[in-house]
Amino acid sequence: MARHIVIGKGPVGATTARLLDEQGHEVVVLSRSGGDGSTALDVTDTASLRQATKGAEVIYNCASPLYHRWPTDWPPIANALLDAAESAGSVLVTMGNLYGYGPVDAPITEDLPLAGTGTKARVRIGMWRDALARHQAGRIRVAEARASDFFGPGVTEAGHLAQRMMPALLAGRAVRLIGNPDAPHSFTYVPDIARALVRLGTDERAWGRAWHVPTAPPLSTREAVRHLCRLAGLPPARVGRIPWWPLHLVGLVNPMLGELREVQYQFDRPFVLDSQAYTATFGEVSTPIDEALRATVEWWRARLSR
Structure with missing residues (x-):
């Protein structure tokens, strides 16, 4: 039984910890605030x-x-x-995202340059380059998992298919979203992320590079709403669009909303993740989209009925 440390108790961390526990490993979850089965620790x-x-x-x-x-x-x-992974001789697997690539006009693959110029893109690029430099120097073994917008049980705040959409949809109301509701968009299922993280940590073929988590074919948000309504046994919900200008205006005083300007392209343009390299190497594919969306509906229904 190996010892695995999960940093963070959010949906990805919690789901990863459960998967490792089911596999019989010793699992310790560390988070700043503690609680929910985690130990309080300031990782800095x-x-x-x-x-x-x-x-x-x-x-x-x-x-x-x-x-x-x-x-x-x-x-x-x-x-x-x-530093901790180097000291302990541990493999370090980082949960990443697609910000580092910046806007692209085709499906996003791992071999694209990290050309993002925004503040958050530069942060993620710097993190990966620092990790890769230590790996290449033989000081540590690293891998990074990159995913698109999260969805699934436990996901409340991130992405389209969460708080922005689900309560209104399940109440039979119109859904209002930011961005182009007809642009193809990739959504990554959290249990698939957890499975990929565990694979990257325990399979030496994964080390020294970044991998895209297996992700279902893209859906527009309008198509996602239609699928969710069907699986929930509801008539199709109307889909409206929230214009950017009031969000940018509120963003002048709300720092969280203010950060959306950098990633506006992810909402307005096609944003498609290609995960074929992972599937070809490890033989794992994404959870069928209906199965993933059905689990999402069931989780939200239970949450909203409390």
Whole structure:
């Protein structure tokens, strides 16, 4: 039984921890606030982090700093985890995203350059390059999983298929979303992310590069609403569009909304992830979309009925 450390108790961290536990591993979840089965620890406290990660075979970085604090919060977290993994001799697997690529006009593959120029893109690019430099120097073994918008049980705040949509949809009301509701968009199912993270941590073929998590073929948000309504046994919901200008205006005083300007292209243009390299290497595919969306509907119904 190997020892695995999961950093972060959000949907990805919690789902990854459950999967590892089901596989019979010793699992420790560390989070800043503790609770929900996690141990409280400030991961930037290097001495405490090294003590907590001793003997770990794999460390999974599923931390999630506040969106508008990435430039200040991510670098010390990422550096502390690199140091801890190097000290413990652990594999470090980081949960990443697609920001580093910036706007592209075709499906996003891992061999595209990290050409993003926004603040958050530069943060993620720097994190990966620092990790890869240590790997190439033989000091550590690393891998990064990259996914599109999360959805599934436990996901409340991230992406389209969560708080922005589900309560209204299940109440039979119109759904109002930001961005182009007809642009193809990739959505990545959280259990598929957890499975990929565990694979990347325990299969040496994965180390030294980034991988795109198996993700179903893209849907527009309008198509996603139609599928969700069908699976929920509801008539199709009307889909409306929230214009950008009031969001940008509120963003002047709300830092979280203000950060959306950098990634507006992800909502307005086709945003499609290609995960064929992962599937070809490891033989794993995404969960069938109806199965994933049905589980999402069931989880939200249970949550909203409490």
